[in-house]
Amino acid sequence: MKKQLVVVTGGSGFIAVHIILQLLQQGYAVRTTVRSEDKEAVVKEMLMNGGIKDLSDLSFSIVDLSADSNWEETMTGATYVIHVASPTPKLNFKNEDEMIRPAVGGVLRVLKSARDNGIKRVVLTSAYGAIFAGHKNRTTPYTEKDWSNLEAKNVHPYQKSKTMSEMAAWDFVKNEGDGLELAAVNPVGVMGPVLSAKYSHSNIQIQEMLEGKIKALPKVDSGYVDVRDVASLHILAMTSEKANGERFLATTGETLSMMDVADILRGAFPKYADNLPTKLIPNSVIKAAAIGNPKLRMIASIVGGYAQTSNKKAKTILGWNPRPAKTAIIATAQSMIDLGIVK
Structure with a gap:
């Protein structure tokens, strides 16, 4: 039986590579997009480090989100598209259009191509940034509603672009x-x-x-979620009948300050304490x-802000069950220590 083909955009990204890993483990074929050939080796290295022994169900397509060429070949024969790729936030942008235009243009290019090539469903990696920004005096957890x-003052262009x-x-x-x-x-924040x-x-x-x-x-509160659970939520959103037309907040439902994160690391890695x-740095x-x-x-726009989130929808509709934020944070640090990233 021929394997179902899933197109995953931006294959070298942190979330995308974990999605590819799980798709291959679950018996799908994957075609992933990269901006240049030299990214292929990185993707393969990450998948092998993640435990994939056989890469024969993986293929690559070199496309750019800001150009029309090669999208048709990328989509041919696929059933699903998971659109993860997004322009990286620019810290030194001249005007906010530099961030917003490529993000919107890229999404529309992928959707048009998916429609024209008979794709069944696209799962879009959006962000918590499309949910929480610009709300004052919030007292109840953010949800998918x-x-x-965008009318509020001080909304960062990255959140606007999302x-x-x-x-x-x-x-x-x-x-x-x-x-x-x-x-x-x-x-929310992906660990x-x-x-x-x-x-x-x-x-x-x-x-x-x-x-x-x-x-x-800084006094910044955030939700955190493990990348492995973000990946599994994308696949549930791809395959579940009930997910069509829905958005899902990927969060454990816990809210941690940056100091909480430091304290978790202190407890888990005494050598680095x-x-x-x-x-703490005062907000002012x-x-x-x-x-x-x-x-x-970007940080100034969120210091002191309310950041409670609910994952009730993903849990109830899709049966999603993420691991605790603490587990995700420790796994991040452990992998960085193991790979020699932490000097």
Whole structure:
């Protein structure tokens, strides 16, 4: 029997490679997109480190989210698409369009190509950033019903790009989808095992904490979730009848401060305890510093903010059951120590 083919965009990314790993383990064939040939070796290395012995069901397609070429060949013969690739947040952008345009354009390019090539369902990796930004005086956990308020002041362009690209996806499917199915997954802070020293930027704060590069922490609360559970939620959203037309918050439902994260690392890795931060930075200091330092603007927009989330929908509808945030954080650090990333 021929294996069902799933296209996964952005194969070298942290979430994408874990999705590919689980798809191969579950007997799917995978075609993943990368921006250049040199990324293929990295993807293969990560999958082998993740325990895949046989890569014969994996193929690569070189495409760019900002260009039209090669998408048809990429989609041919596939049943599903999991669209994970997204432009990396730019810290030094001239205007917010630099972030928003590529994100929205990339999503629409993938959806059009999926529709035109008879794909059954696209699962979009959106973000918690499309849910929580711009809400003042919040007192109840965020759910999938919430959308970031783009009219609010101080919403970072990265959150805007995530919100607008997901909105554009739902609009497209409703008005031009021609029967194409869509589900979205909105992860909070993603932790979990890194599979290569050439890992993505998403977990750098754990490395920097363990190395003693962070002397004090901002008062930022966040949900955290293990990348392995984010991957499994994408696959449930791909295959479940009930997931069509739905978005799912990928969160354990716990809320941790950055100091909580440091304390978890302190308890689990006593050897690094002296490197880990114990001081907090007042919110006013960060906000003032961000005026002159664009790199601090994203953090300044969320310090002191409410960050409770609910995972009731993914648990109830899809039977998803994530491991605790503490487990995910420890797994991140352990993998970085094992791979020699932490110096």
